[in-house]
Amino acid sequence: MAPSSTNRGRRRVLLLPLPYQGHINPMLRLAATLHSRGLAVTILHPETRAPDRRKLPADYRLVTIPDGISPELAASEDIASFVFALNKNCAAPFGDYLAGALRKEEEDGRVAFVVADVDWFAPLSVARELGVAALALMTSSAARFLVYLAYPSLSHKGYLPVQDSNFNTAVEELPPFFVRDLHRVMDMTRHLAYADLLAHIVAGVRQSSGLIINTSGDIEGMEIERIHSEIALPVFAVGPLHMMTSSSSVESSLLTEDRSCLDWLDTQRPNSVLYVSFGSLVGIDTDEFLELAWGLADSQRPFVWVVRPRLVHGCKSSTLPDELQEKIGNRGRIVSWAPQQEVLRHPSVAAFLTHCGWNSTTESISEGVPMICRPLSGDQMGTARYVCDVWKVGVRVEVENQLKREQVQTAITRLMDGKEGEEVRERMRDLRHVVVKCTSEGGTSDVALQRLVDSNV
Numbered sequence: 001m002a003p004s005s006t007n008r009g010r011r012r013v014l015l016l017p018l019p020y021q022g023h024i025n026p027m028l029r030l031a032a033t034l035h036s037r038g039l040a041v042t043i044l045h046p047e048t049r050a051p052d053r054r055k056l057p058a059d060y061r062l063v064t065i066p067d068g069i070s071p072e073l074a075a076s077e078d079i080a081s082f083v084f085a086l087n088k089n090c091a092a093p094f095g096d097y098l099a100g101a102l103r104k105e106e107e108d109g110r111v112a113f114v115v116a117d118v119d120w121f122a123p124l125s126v127a128r129e130l131g132v133a134a135l136a137l138m139t140s141s142a143a144r145f146l147v148y149l150a151y152p153s154l155s156h157k158g159y160l161p162v163q164d165s166n167f168n169t170a171v172e173e174l175p176p177f178f179v180r181d182l183h184r185v186m187d188m189t190r191h192l193a194y195a196d197l198l199a200h201i202v203a204g205v206r207q208s209s210g211l212i213i214n215t216s217g218d219i220e221g222m223e224i225e226r227i228h229s230e231i232a233l234p235v236f237a238v239g240p241l242h243m244m245t246s247s248s249s250v251e252s253s254l255l256t257e258d259r260s261c262l263d264w265l266d267t268q269r270p271n272s273v274l275y276v277s278f279g280s281l282v283g284i285d286t287d288e289f290l291e292l293a294w295g296l297a298d299s300q301r302p303f304v305w306v307v308r309p310r311l312v313h314g315c316k317s318s319t320l321p322d323e324l325q326e327k328i329g330n331r332g333r334i335v336s337w338a339p340q341q342e343v344l345r346h347p348s349v350a351a352f353l354t355h356c357g358w359n360s361t362t363e364s365i366s367e368g369v370p371m372i373c374r375p376l377s378g379d380q381m382g383t384a385r386y387v388c389d390v391w392k393v394g395v396r397v398e399v400e401n402q403l404k405r406e407q408v409q410t411a412i413t414r415l416m417d418g419k420e421g422e423e424v425r426e427r428m429r430d431l432r433h434v435v436v437k438c439t440s441e442g443g444t445s446d447v448a449l450q451r452l453v454d455s456n457v
């Protein structure tokens with residue numbers, strides 16, 4: 001911990017990430033950006049999946065909050081129960097810590113503001129009760145936050161829970177979405193639990209001091225305008241956050257990266273390799289896993305595939321049948337976790353077969369890598385809609401019900417060979433240029449970030 005004299009008179013920001021990789025990464029990237037603009041940083045993290053202190057910059061403070069969460073709940077797919085339990089168990093210890101930080105402002109630096117993930121509705125309210133400005137961070141897109149805002153009325157109008165019969169209906173109130181893009185919760189109990197969670201999240205944001213979004217006004221300008229018109233709060237579009245700071249200043253991976261795939265990429269031809277990853281959370285069934293593997297094998301393309309532990313439902317690790325392994329040979333490289341940004345930046349990588357998590361999507365855009373989209377849950381279908389139909393920088397794997405190897409192969413061919421792929425790549429080059437500009441000095445995200453730093457929210 002830095003000696004207190006260095007912190008005297010400094011403004012300090014307290015950041016509270018939600019303990020998922022896709023939420024920790026943008027929050028730590030925001031921390032690094034605020035730090036580089038002069039603020040002292042305290043990361044408050046629940047015990048569950050807390051980042052490694054040794055990987056954080058020496059003068060960050062890391063405080064772990066007791067969360068009382070069982071390993072089973074932490075690993076379960078019941079995200080609503082997990083988030084409710086976190087809020088219930090962590091609000092009081094968070095409040096105690098914040099009250100202590102306010103008492104020690106003289107030596108530790110004035111608490112300028114708190115930033116909590118939008119999912120932390122209870123701590124946001126505790127901070128407000130203690131008179132501290134607290135902002136909510138939306139780690140996903142502005143379009144996704146519009147879905148949060150509209151969820152009650154979309155349920156009321158019968159769009160949700162999604163049913164087979166309305167799957168392909170356009171949501172007039174929320175273009176460009178179709179019902180299938182909203183949220184794939186099809187059973188009523190889970191739908192109600194999720195609706196309850198979103199109601200808490202939106203109420204928490206409405207009572208916060210402002211909303212920070214990991215997006216850029218240059219790619220989601222209309223969506224941000226619409227949020228402005230629906231919530232009377234300052235909105236800061238400061239992303240994509242991974243572009244606002246040098247990657248060497250943020251080390252937030254919870255799993256160990258297998259860097260050997262970078263050496264392997266060095267041996268491949270420029271612009272030839274397909275990178276395949278489904279992020280940190282979603283699982284697929286064995287049939288989908290095998291069809292995907294056959295699709296990759298049949299495509300004859302070199303690939304790097306992230307098969308993380310528990311990617312395949314019910315299996316801790318997943319090995320391919322001998323016949324498939326023989327067919328793939330040295331043409332494919334399977335790793336349990338990759339240094340994703342470096343892989344995407346590698347000149348051998350030509351395309352990204354992705355689940356369309358928001359971080360993966362923005363990381364792909366920033367490297368100008370076009371996408372093959374296979375969204376599975378949460379915000380992924382909505383993001384795939386933007387990738388394929390709004391920005392047109394990717395193609396979908398067209399799946400009827402169950403994924404088939406031919407569909408994988410068709411999508412790979414569409415993107416990696418022929419005219420359509422060339423047009424997609426050209427649009428991706430243009431989109432990359434847009435995000436590089438908005439995150440550079442004087443760009444919209446840079447200006448929004450400075451407005452946040454300077455504000456007395």
Ligand code: UDP
Binds near residue numbers: 282339
């Ligand atoms: N990631 C990584 N290595 C991998 C796979 C993913 O570092 O092998 C990172 C990726 O760069 C991204 C995050 O994990 O920052 C995944 O976030 P995203 O929003 O894309 O998906 P989620 O995991 O939330 O579904």
